[in-house]
Amino acid sequence: MDIRDYNRAAWDKEVERGNVWTVPVSAEVIAAARRGKWEVLLTETKPVPRGWFPELNGLEVLCLASGGGQQAPILAAAGARVTVLDNSPKQLEQDRKVAERDSLNLVTIVGDMTDLSVFDDESFDLIFHPCSNLFVPDVRPIWREAFRVLRHGGVLLAGFLNPVLFIFDNRLAEKGVLQVRHALPYSDLQSLSKEECCQFIEKGEPLEFGHMLEDQIGGQTDAGFVITGFYEDRHRNHPAAKFMPTYIATRAIKP
DSSP states (O other), X not given: OOHHHHHHHHHHHHHHHTOGGGSOOOHHHHHHHHTTOOOOBSSSSSBOOGXXXXXXXXXXXXXXXXXXXXXXXXXXXXXXXXXEEESOHHHHHHHHHHHHHHTOOEEEEEOOTTOOTTSOTTOXXXXXXXXXXXXXXXXXXXXXXXXXXXXXXXXXXXXXXXXXXXXXXHHHHTTTOOOBOOOSSEEHHHHSOHHHHHHHHHTTOOOOEEOOHHHHTHHHHHHTOEEEXXXXXXXXXXXXXXXSOXXXXXXXXXX
């Protein structure tokens, strides 16, 4: 199976299904961003601190695996020069719809978050990478490529899942029951039974991979980044969120 192609089609379907992360922001949100009143999410509920951002006016920003008509248009309305790279063409359509509706300058590129060869070295001042690397089996190439395409002094803002979330049986968790089932690191393709995996694929749902913090955080520092900010967040609905943070966000700089 080509995981990239499969997840591309799966996320195109998520747009059709109206997944919350595929619904574009309103014209009112864009108008407020133009007035300097804006916020964006790396995780599910907690906005990124404004102090994590450099001055956005004229800043070259890459929204990495961040399609859906949400973060990129807001950053563009706030004054940044934004490029969005995403694996799903339909997710990028959502960004273009907002750009056309509200006269924003956005560049959209279909691509793999682990391969940024379309960009030259030191092309961007800021990379905004929300919780999307659970859809690739290896996250370390993301950090290496992000480091390469950032300018010195550039900022990487990243959100990802607490890997502990993946130890639970997801079907039971959807019913509010927490039962430990899986060892880490997690993979839909390897951790589920063959029958479960086939059923999962038949539904066309995106394949997920639970990455260790050694790769999520250690992968950033190994790539050369210096971590300068950290916070945690929680799912709205997952039962584990009653007991622990389920998201992590980091701010890192390229020295």
